[in-house]
Amino acid sequence: MNLILEGIRNKNEQVFKTFFDSHYNGLVTYANGFLFDKEASEDLVQEVFIYIWENASKLNVVTSLKSYVYAMVRNRCFNYLKSIKVTDNYKLLEFSADLLAEHVVDTASEDDKKIVYHQILKIIDALPEKMQEIVRLKFIQNYTYLEIAEELGVSVNTVKTQLKRAKLKITEMIAVVLVLLDLKR
Structure with a gap:
C-alpha cells in the first residue's frame, strides 16, 4: 500500500502538504501543456488535490499515486477542453x-x-x-x-x-x- 495515500486517507495534513508541495508545480506545468492557460491549469490542479483529499478513501490507485494524479490532471484537461469546445481528434x-x-x-x-x-x-x-x-x-x-x-x-x-x-x-x-x-x- 502506498504510504502517502495511506497518510492522506488518515487525514494526515502534513503528508498531504508534502505531497502537494512536491508535485504541484510539475502538475501545473503538465496541465499548461494541454491548456496553454496558466490560471486554468492552476485551478484544475488545485481541484485535483481537493478531490484527492476529500475522496482518498475511495481512490483505487493501482500504480503510484504520482502516476494516478498525472492521469487525473490529463483527463481533467481533456474534459476542460471539451467543455470549451476544443477537440483533439488526433491526440x-x-x-x-x-x-x-x-x-x-x-x-x-x-x-x-x-x-x-x-x-x-x-x-x-x-x-x-x-x-x-x-x-x-x-x-x-x-x-x-x-x-x-x-x-x-x-x-x-x-x-x-x-x-x-x-x-x-x-x-x-x-x-x-x-x-x-x-x-x-
Whole structure:
C-alpha cells in the first residue's frame, strides 16, 4: 500500500502538504501543456488535490499515486477542453504536452510555449513519410508497437527505432527553436 495515500486517507495534513508541495508545480506545468492557460491549469490542479483529499478513501490507485494524479490532471484537461469546445481528434495535445514538459522550462512564456507547440506539429509533418506514419499510428491512433509493426509489415524493433529517431529529431529541432526564442529576448 502506498504510504502517502495511506497518510492522506488518515487525514494526515502534513503528508498531504508534502505531497502537494512536491508535485504541484510539475502538475501545473503538465496541465499548461494541454491548456496553454496558466490560471486554468492552476485551478484544475488545485481541484485535483481537493478531490484527492476529500475522496482518498475511495481512490483505487493501482500504480503510484504520482502516476494516478498525472492521469487525473490529463483527463481533467481533456474534459476542460471539451467543455470549451476544443477537440483533439488526433491526440496531438497529449503528444505535444509530453514533449513540451520535456523541453520547455517552467519559466517559458505562454507565447513561447505556443510557438514550440506549433513547431512540434510542423516538425512531425516534416519527418520522413514512414517515420511520420509510425508517429501518427502511435500517438494519434494509440496503436501498440506490435499493431504498428503488423500494419506496416515491419518488425517491432523497427517501430521502436523509428519512434526513437523521431523523438531525437523532434528534440534536436525543439532545441534550435528554444535557442532562437532565447535569442529574441
